[in-house]
Amino acid sequence: MTALHNLLDVDALRVESASGSLLGPVTFTLQAGRALTLLGESGSGKSLLAQAIMGTLPRGLRAHGRIALAGRTFDANDSKARRASWGHEIALLPQEPWVALDPTMRVGTQLAETHALVGRKAGADAWSHTLDELRTLGIGHTARAWPITLSGGMAQRAAFAITRAGGAPVLIVDEPTKGLDHASRDEIVARLRQALEAGCTVLTITHDIAVARALDGDVAIMLAGQIVERGEANAVLTQPSHAYTRALIAADPESWTTHAVSHPGEMVLQATHLRKRFGPRELFRNLDLTLHAGERVAVTGPSGSGKSTLGNILLGLLAADDGAVHRHATIDRVRYQKIYQEPTSAFAPRRAISHALTDLCKRHRLDQARIAPLMQQMRLPPPLLARLPNEVSGGELQRFALLRALLLDPVFLFADEPTSRLDPITQKEVIDTMVNMTRERGCALMLVTHDPYIAGSVAMRRVMLEA
Known part of the structure; x- marks a missing residue:
């Protein structure tokens, strides 16, 4: 031309x-x-x-x-x-x-x-x-x-x-x-x-x-x-x-430094000999994994290799074909939380975002005053609360999803590509928030990411799934 x-x-x-x-x-x-x-x-x-x-x-x-x-x-x-x-x-x-x-x-x-x-x-x-x-x-x-x-x-x-x-x-x-x-x-x-x-x-x-x-x-x-x-x-x-x-x-993940290593606490989850098939495809087998409080693990691998499936099995949202998952007997199951890869799947489409947060607080008897400081920390302006999920950007909705999970004081957080919709500056802020949470609250973090630089910066160890 x-x-x-x-x-x-x-x-x-x-x-x-x-x-x-x-x-x-x-x-x-x-x-x-x-x-x-x-x-x-x-x-x-x-x-x-x-x-x-x-x-x-x-x-x-x-x-x-x-x-x-x-x-x-x-x-x-x-x-x-x-x-x-x-x-x-x-x-x-x-x-x-x-x-x-x-x-x-x-x-x-x-x-x-x-x-x-x-x-x-x-x-x-x-x-x-x-x-x-x-x-x-x-x-x-x-x-x-x-x-x-x-x-x-x-x-x-x-x-x-x-x-x-x-x-x-x-x-x-x-x-x-x-x-x-x-x-x-x-x-x-x-x-x-x-x-x-x-x-x-x-x-x-x-x-x-x-x-x-x-x-x-x-x-x-x-x-x-x-x-x-x-x-x-x-x-x-x-x-x-x-x-x-x-x-x-400057905030591109390639330029990130490595987060400090935390000292793991007590065991919060253990999986032994997990196997899962998807139709004719075997995603993984004989997979063993133990997670401790404050530990950060990155799960990497190509699209469709079973990363989200593994997290769903650990959370009890999906059954493994073989193997077992043991969670801490004295910890409430609601404190095992997930940040979904698609934030639209985590919110009712016809209810304002404010309802998703206040309903959670009412259901679990949480202090609603905790919402405002978290919103400020994640740079979410208050007027967004009145909007429907499809009336905010994908990045804003993902930050609301993280905020909602944090309200429950999770001991295990499975974060499935939680920053894939965020710009580099906000992405770094959100990742830093999640890392600080694992350090301060003793929460085990399992992070799914396709970015090797994010995995290298965040994780204390990695789980690699093959295609």
């Missing part, structure tokens, strides 16, 4: 609520064959920007400005006019893969249907493309699986394939590599680069600085609803001019 042409123009885009401005004004152009990557803290407005462009803002929010797409110009608040472009001209991969997947349809059927109805492929051709894409993404075995049976990483790759199936030239991908091991992350990045080489444009929202570097193109840094720095990726990421950009890059 000898000359770049505009595929999407965003002009003075703003988003407001009844209480005031949340985003903008933001102006930028996306050109064919060139990437724009948005970096910034959770809640800074990155996902809100994507929703405003698509016309899928939550209730109570209003967009202003103009959006030009496929030769047509739209009022930013006229979402209905843009719906005919969905899938064909512009496609969005949402932050939570469970939002993109229909729980009542098998994975392969959903992807084939998108190829047929949006990509206009014949039935046999649509199914052939479906099998090829799932195999290429390393999840060929999920063609006839239900979404609920997938790991977070598998669901993310399946959702990505569905987003690309319509062949839309404008792609907006919100955290496309969260919850993925480095090999799977690199595969998604390679797919995005292929789309760029084919003449698409890609607006990527991510917390992973490595993804921004790999996609090249331009980088924009968002803070409090504003773009505070923008330029070519290499220039911004190697010589940032804004103080926040410098702090963001």
